[in-house]
Amino acid sequence: MLIHIDPYSEKPIFEQLREAIVRGIASKQLAENEPLPSARSLAADLGVNFHTVNKAYDALRTGGYIIMNKRTTAVVAPMKTHTAVPDALAERLALCAAEAICNGMDEKAFDEKAFAAFCAESHRKLTGGTAE
Amino acid sequence: MLIHIDPYSEKPIFEQLREAIVRGIASKQLAENEPLPSARSLAADLGVNFHTVNKAYDALRTGGYIIMNKRTTAVVAPMKTHTAVPDALAERLALCAAEAICNGMDEKAFDEKAFAAFCAESHRKLTGGTAE
Amino acid sequence: MLIHIDPYSEKPIFEQLREAIVRGIASKQLAENEPLPSARSLAADLGVNFHTVNKAYDALRTGGYIIMNKRTTAVVAPMKTHTAVPDALAERLALCAAEAICNGMDEKAFDEKAFAAFCAESHRKLTGGTAE
Amino acid sequence: MLIHIDPYSEKPIFEQLREAIVRGIASKQLAENEPLPSARSLAADLGVNFHTVNKAYDALRTGGYIIMNKRTTAVVAPMKTHTAVPDALAERLALCAAEAICNGMDEKAFDEKAFAAFCAESHRKLTGGTAE
DNA sequence: GTGGTCTAGACCACG
DNA sequence: GTGGTCTAGACCACG
Numbered sequence: 001m002l003i004h005i006d007p008y009s010e011k012p013i014f015e016q017l018r019e020a021i022v023r024g025i026a027s028k029q030l031a032e033n034e035p036l037p038s039a040r041s042l043a044a045d046l047g048v049n050f051h052t053v054n055k056a057y058d059a060l061r062t063g064g065y066i067i068m069n070k071r072t073t074a075v076v077a078p079m080k081t082h083t084a085v086p087d088a089l090a091e092r093l094a095l096c097a098a099e100a101i102c103n104g105m106d107e108k109a110f111d112e113k114a115f116a117a118f119c120a121e122s123h124r125k126l127t128g129g130t131a132e
Numbered sequence: 133m134l135i136h137i138d139p140y141s142e143k144p145i146f147e148q149l150r151e152a153i154v155r156g157i158a159s160k161q162l163a164e165n166e167p168l169p170s171a172r173s174l175a176a177d178l179g180v181n182f183h184t185v186n187k188a189y190d191a192l193r194t195g196g197y198i199i200m201n202k203r204t205t206a207v208v209a210p211m212k213t214h215t216a217v218p219d220a221l222a223e224r225l226a227l228c229a230a231e232a233i234c235n236g237m238d239e240k241a242f243d244e245k246a247f248a249a250f251c252a253e254s255h256r257k258l259t260g261g262t263a264e
Numbered sequence: 265m266l267i268h269i270d271p272y273s274e275k276p277i278f279e280q281l282r283e284a285i286v287r288g289i290a291s292k293q294l295a296e297n298e299p300l301p302s303a304r305s306l307a308a309d310l311g312v313n314f315h316t317v318n319k320a321y322d323a324l325r326t327g328g329y330i331i332m333n334k335r336t337t338a339v340v341a342p343m344k345t346h347t348a349v350p351d352a353l354a355e356r357l358a359l360c361a362a363e364a365i366c367n368g369m370d371e372k373a374f375d376e377k378a379f380a381a382f383c384a385e386s387h388r389k390l391t392g393g394t395a396e
Numbered sequence: 397m398l399i400h401i402d403p404y405s406e407k408p409i410f411e412q413l414r415e416a417i418v419r420g421i422a423s424k425q426l427a428e429n430e431p432l433p434s435a436r437s438l439a440a441d442l443g444v445n446f447h448t449v450n451k452a453y454d455a456l457r458t459g460g461y462i463i464m465n466k467r468t469t470a471v472v473a474p475m476k477t478h479t480a481v482p483d484a485l486a487e488r489l490a491l492c493a494a495e496a497i498c499n500g501m502d503e504k505a506f507d508e509k510a511f512a513a514f515c516a517e518s519h520r521k522l523t524g525g526t527a528e
Numbered sequence: 529g530t531g532g533t534c535t536a537g538a539c540c541a542c543g
Numbered sequence: 544g545t546g547g548t549c550t551a552g553a554c555c556a557c558g
Binding site for chain 2: 090
Binding site: 291329 | 481494509
């Protein structure tokens with residue numbers, strides 16, 4: 001999977017990296033139990049600081065997206081089933097909805113948008129797109 | 133409308149305030165053309181600095197949510213109609229979708245969640261809930 | 265001439281008023297030596313503060329657009345000929361040019377834009393438009 | 397590029413600074429991708445507060461003139477091409493035209509003035525002038 | 529070291 | 544009285 005970091009983005013680099021990996025997992029480009037590159041090698045590949053990659057990995061581990069042991073490499077966590085929606089995610093969805101309403105979208109338009117976003121993520125791999 | 137600020141949150145205070153007001157507008161607790169409290173009085177009520185409230189108000193003005201100037205107290209902007217979805221919003225929705233997938237939600241579950249979030253925002257006032 | 269004041273504009277009211285009158289003069293809706301309404305009556309008509317109209321009139325007098333005596337009403341100043349371009353105007357034109365360049369306009373595009381703006385002002389009355 | 401700030405001007409310091417940089421970009425004294433000094437060092441050089449420089453930089457970022465984020469020093473944004481003229485710019489040009497008419501300029505004179513202003517900005521560096 | 533955020537206190541333009 | 548601007552000094556996230 002190719003990961004592109006935009007050094008000019010206002011989004012912190014570790015967050016760009018975290019999101020890229022989350023999207024890679026969602027789109028099945030990164031399979032369950034697949035090992036991630038070591039923080040050092042990924043840092044070298046991306047031309048970013050080693051600590052920055054570590055921070056992204058740590059956030060992914062906290063979020064349950066990857067599993068890390070001290071001695072072993074990080075691996076993609078098994079896909080969850082029936083998980084309760086994390087509060088933070090529900091809150092962000094609610095804020096998206098609020099902004100959508102203020103921008104004149106009705107329920108149908110928002111729904112379609114959300115559905116399209118989901119499908120785009122979910123089927124990206126199948127349709128030949130890349131995570132970048 | 134009650135607004136609660138968490139000074140210990142990682143989210144900046146001005147952003148917490150901005151989001152609270154966006155949600156207030158979306159849920160119709162703040163009606164079009166309704167005046168907002170002055171930055172000074174709201175700052176006093178919330179126990180935060182006047183400049184912090186001003187920053188939130190300025191962000192809301194830039195985003196087209198309120199109308200504000202030197203003379204008149206800030207008022208809620210008229211609701212937009214048929215506005216194109218801002219790119220930033222679409223991108224955030226896509227990330228929500230990716231995280232939802234990783235957390236075991238299928239399209240139907242995500243859709244329902246998004247729909248529920250939308251309805252919660254849109255109809256909060258009608259169903260008796262409060263923004264806080 | 266109809267003058268419209270936008271109380272929600274970020275532009276100060278006295279400046280909105282000053283500009284409306286300048287445009288009225290430029291478009292010949294206000295002829296040379298034509299008397300302007302008294303500050304009090306104009307304030308009443310527009311629903312603004314008396315001092316605000318006075319401030320606009322004072323700025324117009326300073327700029328040489330109108331002539332005011334203590335006892336007489338304000339009248340539109342005779343059109344100038346061969347006047348040197350005021351420094352402030354030249355400076356604002358230069359800033360417009362700079363912003364136009366940064367926004368990708370070339371000399372021709374800027375020239376056409378400026379010319380069009382001039383013609384619009386100059387011929388508004390003839391083409392049936394209003395200064396508002 | 398030399399920047400001169402007049403603390404006694406009616407024009408806010410941050411706006412003086414913003415305009416100086418816009419003119420620097422238009423006149424090619426500041427090239428695309430060229431880094432700007434850090435807000436702190438520029439503040440020290442100009443003898444103004446760090447926050448004031450930050451405000452100017454923020455306005456430039458919002459206007460698309462520079463790219464800035466928490467990590468990297470601000471850089472001049474790539475020049476736009478074929479951008480639509482911002483409404484605010486068109487309006488300011490129209491007011492310049494109205495004032496020019498009142499000051500006795502005819503279409504040809506205004507055109508020449510606008511053209512000269514444009515060229516002065518655009519070719520200042522080539523002709524040996526400075527921004528201050 | 530950098531920009532981002534927050535507080536505090538001041539003065540001013542506007543009306 | 545209000546928001547806008549400016550200064551001063553502090554802490555923090557990012558890297």
